[in-house]
Amino acid sequence: MNVLTFDIEDWFHILELKETSDISKWDSYESRVENITLKIIDFLEQQNLKATFFILGWIAKKNTSLVKKIYKNGHDIGTHSFYHKLIKDMSVKEFKEDLRDSINILSDIIGDKINFYRAPGFSFNFSQN
Numbered sequence: 001m002n003v004l005t006f007d008i009e010d011w012f013h014i015l016e017l018k019e020t021s022d023i024s025k026w027d028s029y030e031s032r033v034e035n036i037t038l039k040i041i042d043f044l045e046q047q048n049l050k051a052t053f054f055i056l057g058w059i060a061k062k063n064t065s066l067v068k069k070i071y072k073n074g075h076d077i078g079t080h081s082f083y084h085k086l087i088k089d090m091s092v093k094e095f096k097e098d099l100r101d102s103i104n105i106l107s108d109i110i111g112d113k114i115n116f117y118r119a120p121g122f123s124f125n126f127s128q129n
Contacts, residue, residue: 005054057081057083078114078117
């Protein structure tokens with residue numbers, strides 16, 4: 001069995017990049033995510049491949065038709081958080097809200113349950129401090 005996954009985030013969602021970390025400015029940046037993701041979907045269709053797409057809630061909110069297309073093409077949808085913040089930088093309450101909001105928007109768009117989660121920056125930390 002082969003597993004293929006994609007994180008659907010835009011260039012300005014780069015973690016820990018001070019210049020693009022202000023969420024209120026994200027709408028002012030040129031988005032490239034839809035065009036690139038459509039190319040990925042087309043390639044996967046040509047190759048008869050399926051994948052799991054881990055999508056930011058923020059992206060889903062701005063690109064509902066893209067999320068629907070991914071799902072209608074038979075791919076799995078998972079959440080990659082809402083705002084692409086590292087878990088270590090959030091309180092438990094903030095993490096729960098971010099996760100809940102991302103799951104809710106994605107499940108509302110596709111009309112199905114979201115079963116997969118990928119932490120931004122693989123930021124789970126299981127070590128005891």
